[in-house]
Amino acid sequence: MPGNIKDHNVYILGAGFSKDAGAPLIHDFLDRARGFFDDPDSELDLHERSQFEEVFRFKRELARAREKFRIDLDNIEELFGLVEMSQRLGSAPPATRDATVYLIAKTLQLAIKDTGNRPQVRIGLATGYASQASFINYVRRGPSGGDVFDTDVYTHFAVLLSGKYDDQSKLASRSNAVITFNYDLILDDALARVGIKPGYELTDAVFDEPSVERTVPLLKLHGSTNWAICEKCNQIHILGQKATTDPEMFRSRQCAKCQKPGLRLLLVPPSWDKSEYSEIMRPVWRKAVEALKTATRICVIGYSMPESDAFFKFLLALGLAENDRLYKLIVVDWVPGGTPPGQENTIEARWREMLEGVFVGRRFEFVPRGFAEFIRSSIQYLLHRGEQIT
Numbered sequence: 043m044p045g046n047i048k049d050h051n052v053y054i055l056g057a058g059f060s061k062d063a064g065a066p067l068i069h070d071f072l073d074r075a076r077g078f079f080d081d082p083d084s085e086l087d088l089h090e091r092s093q094f095e096e097v098f099r100f101k102r103e104l105a106r107a108r109e110k111f112r113i114d115l116d117n118i119e120e121l122f123g124l125v126e127m128s129q130r131l132g133s134a135p136p137a138t139r140d141a142t143v144y145l146i147a148k149t150l151q152l153a154i155k156d157t158g159n160r161p162q163v164r165i166g167l168a169t170g171y172a173s174q175a176s177f178i179n180y181v182r183r184g185p186s187g188g189d190v191f192d193t194d195v196y197t198h199f200a201v202l203l204s205g206k207y208d209d210q211s212k213l214a215s216r217s218n219a220v221i222t223f224n225y226d227l228i229l230d231d232a233l234a235r236v237g238i239k240p241g242y243e244l245t246d247a248v249f250d251e252p253s254v255e256r257t258v259p260l261l262k263l264h265g266s267t268n269w270a271i272c273e274k275c276n277q278i279h280i281l282g283q284k285a286t287t288d289p290e291m292f293r294s295r296q297c298a299k300c301q302k303p304g305l306r307l308l309l310v311p312p313s314w315d316k317s318e319y320s321e322i323m324r325p326v327w328r329k330a331v332e333a334l335k336t337a338t339r340i341c342v343i344g345y346s347m348p349e350s351d352a353f354f355k356f357l358l359a360l361g362l363a364e365n366d367r368l369y370k371l372i373v374v375d376w377v378p379g380g381t382p383p384g385q386e387n388t389i390e391a392r393w394r395e396m397l398e399g400v401f402v403g404r405r406f407e408f409v410p411r412g413f414a415e416f417i418r419s420s421i422q423y424l425l426h427r428g429e430q431i432t
Contacts, residue, residue: 047215047216047217047336048215048216048338049212049215049216049217049338049426050216050217050218050219050333050336050337050338050339050367051216051217051218051219051337051338051339051340051341051425051426051427052218052219052220052221052333052334052337052339052340052341053203053218053219053220053221053340053341053342053343054220054221054222054223054340054341054342054343054345055220055221055222055223055224055229055343055344055345056222056223056224056342056343056344056345056346056347057223057224057344057345057346058343058344058345058346058374058375058376058412058413059222059224059228059229059343059344059345059413060154060224060226060228060344061344061376061412061413062160062161062195062196062412062413062414063154063157063160063196063226063228064153064154064155064156064159064160065150065153065154065224065226065228066149066150066153068117068118068119068346069114069116069117071118071146071149072101072116072118072121073116074149074153075094075097075145075148075149076098078094078148078149078152079091079094079095079098084152085152086148087289087290089289089293090144090148090286090289092141093140093141093144093145093148094141094145094148096137096138096141097121097125097138097141097142097145100121100125100128100134100138100142101115101121104121104124118146119311119312121142122142122146122311122312123311123312125138125139125142126139126311130318140306140307143306143307143309144286144307146225146267146309147225147267147284147285147286147307147309148286148289150225150226150267150284151267151284151286151287154226154228157194160194160195160196161194161195161414162192162193162194162195163192163193163194163195163198163414163417163418164184164190164191164192165181165190165191165192165193165198165431166189166190166191166431166432167189167190167191167430167431167432168189168429168430168431168432169189170189171189171430172189172191175206175430176206176237177201177204177206177236177237178191180193180197180201180235180236181193181197181201189432195413195414195417195418196228196229196231196232197232197235197236198417199229199232199417200229200232200233200235200236200238201236202218202417202421202425202427202428203218203220203233203238203258204233204236204237204238204256204258205218205427206236207421207427207428207429207430207431208427208428208429208430209429209430212429216427218258218259218427219258219259219261219333220258220259220260220261221261221263221330221333221334222260222261222262222263223263223264223312223345223354224262224264225262225264225265225266225267225309226267227266227267227268227284229260230260230266230268233258233260237256238256238257238258239256239257239258240257240258240260241257241258241259241260242260242261242262242266242269242280242326243259243261243325243326243329244269244278244280244322244325244326245325246277246278247269247278247279247280248277248278248279248280248298248299249280250279250280250281250282251282259329259333261326261329261330261333262326263310263323263326263327263330263353263354263357264309264310264311264312265307265308265309265310265319265323266308266309267284267285267286267307267309268280268281268282268283268284268285269281269307269308269309270285270292270295270305270306270307270308271305271306271308271322272297272299272300272302272304272305272306273304273305273306274297274300274302274304275297275299275300275302276322277297277298277299277300278308278322279297279298279305285305285307292305308322310323327357330357330361331357331360331361332361333361334357334358334360334361334362334365335361335362335364335365336365336367337361337365337367337368338367338368338369338370339368339369339370339371339372339424339425339426340368340370340371340372341372341374341424341425342371342372342373342374343374343375343413343416344374344375344376344412344413345375346375346389347389347392347393347396355396368405369405370405370407370424371397371401371405371406371407372407372408372409372424372425373389373390373393373406373407373408373409374409374411374412374413374416375389375390375408375409375410375412376410376411376412376413377410389408390408390410393406393408394406407424409424
C-alpha cells in the first residue's frame with residue numbers, strides 16, 4: 043500500500059452480507075436448491091437437473107453415517123467439504139464435485155435473480171455536491187426533490203467503497219479493501235454499476251470484458267461464480283457473467299490459452315484442506331493478509347466464523363500479528379429479536395473469546411442490526427467515510 047495511505051478500511055463479508063439480496067444462508071441453501079429442482083417451471087435445463095440430482099444422491103448415501111455419528115448434511119459447507127474429501131480419496135468421482143459446485147452457483151443465480159426487493163436507503167448529499175457527483179446516474183432523486191436520493195443498499199455500499207461519498211481532498215490518504223467468503227456477484231455487480239472494477243488479484247487471469255481504470259480490491263478467498271479454470275492448462279478466466287446464466291455456452295466454451303474445451307467453475311470449499319488450490323489462490327490470500335496488516339479499521343459483516351474454518355482464524359492472526367495501526371474491529375450480524383438481557387449473542391461471544399481482553403474492551407464493537415440497517419446509519423460514526431452525506 044502506498045505510504046501516503048493513513049486510513050485503511052477492510053471489510054470482511056460472509057453469507058449475512060448477501061442475505062438482503064435473497065441469497066440463501068448456509069443451513070437453508072440445500073432447501074432452496076431442492077425447491078428449484080422440484081419446480082418444473084424453474085430455469086434448470088435437463089443437464090442442470092442431472093447435476094442437482096447427483097448432489098442429492100450423494101447426500102442420501104451419506105445420510106447412512108448418521109447412525110454412527112452426528113453430521114449436518116443440510117449444511118452446504120459441510121456437504122461440500124465431504125464431497126471434496128471423497129473425491130480426493132477416490133470414493134466419489136470428480137463429476138460429483140463438479141455437480142456440487144454447479145448446484146451452488148446455479149442456486150445462487152436463481153435465488154438472487156430478483157433485484158427489485160432489495161432494501162433501500164435514502165441519502166441526503168451536501169449542498170451542490172449532487173450536481174457534480176459522478177455516481178448520480180446510479181441513484182434516484184427522492185420524492186421531496188433537492189439533493190435527496192434513493193438507492194439500494196448494495197449500490198450505496200459500492201459508492202462508499204469507491205470513495206465517491208468522501209471529501210475528495212482526503213482520498214489520497216484513504217483506501218478500502220474487501221475480503222469475502224461469498225461466491226456470489228452481488229458486490230461485483232454493484233461496483234460495476236458505479237464504474238468500478240473489482241480487483242480480484244488473480245495472476246495472469248483472462249478477462250472477458252475490458253477493464254476500467256478504477257478498482258477496489260475484492261479478495262474472494264473461496265472463488266467466485268464468474269471464475270473458471272481450464273482443467274487442461276489451469277488458465278483462469280474471469281467471465282463477463284455468471285457461468286450459470288448461459289449454461290450451454292459455458293459447457294461448450296474453449297480455453298483462451300490452449301483452445302481446448304473443459305472449463306470448470308473455480309469454487310473452493312470453505313473448510314478442510316485448501317492445498318489443491320494454493321498455487322492459484324495464493325496471490326488472493328497474500329493480498330488479504332497485506333490488507334489486514336495495514337488496516338486501521340476492520341468491519342466484519344454477516345460472517346459467523348464457524349469453528350471449522352481454521353483457515354480464516356490463521357489468516358486473521360497472520361494479518362494482525364504485524365498490525366500496530368488497528369484501532370477498531372467492528373462485527374455486524376443480524377440477531378433476530380435481539381439478545382435477551384444479561385445474555386451474550388453466540389457470535390459475539392465467539393469473537394470475544396478469540397480476541398485479547400484489553401483489545402475487546404477498547405477496540406471491539408458488536409452491532410446486532412444486520413448489514414442493511416448498519417450501512418444506513420453507521421457510515422460516518424464507525425467507518426469515518428462519507429463527508430458528502432448529510
